[in-house]
Amino acid sequence: MGKMKRGQIERQDAALHPVTLGEIADKGLDVFCWCNRCTHSAVLPTARLLKELGPAYPVPEVGARLVCSSCGSRDVATRPDWPNLWAAPREAG
Numbered sequence: 299m300g301k302m303k304r305g306q307i308e309r310q311d312a313a314l315h316p317v318t319l320g321e322i323a324d325k326g327l328d329v330f331c332w333c334n335r336c337t338h339s340a341v342l343p344t345a346r347l348l349k350e351l352g353p354a355y356p357v358p359e360v361g362a363r364l365v366c367s368s369c370g371s372r373d374v375a376t377r378p379d380w381p382n383l384w385a386a387p388r389e390a391g
């Protein structure tokens with residue numbers, strides 16, 4: 299399985315249609331949130347968001363519903379929390 303190649307494809311795909319909560323739930327991913335004002339970040343459990351918003355809800359849209367718990371800003375970005383999965387660093391040898 300070409301995991302590195304797969305990561306690129308996922309990103310191109312995301313430009314065409316935003317990834318949904320149901321899709322990342324299938325992959326066991328949570329939602330990574332990032333405050334554009336103070337750079338505070340957090341991870342939200344996808345299972346909880348699924349109950350509130352449903353599986354067809356686009357992950358990038360989740361941020362519009364969030365308020366930064368650190369500075370109170372509404373300028374919050376969200377994306378699947380996938381770095382460990384797609385680019386898992388492995389020690390050679």
Ligand SMILES: [Zn+2]
Nearest residue numbers: 333336366369
């Ligand atoms: Zn903030």
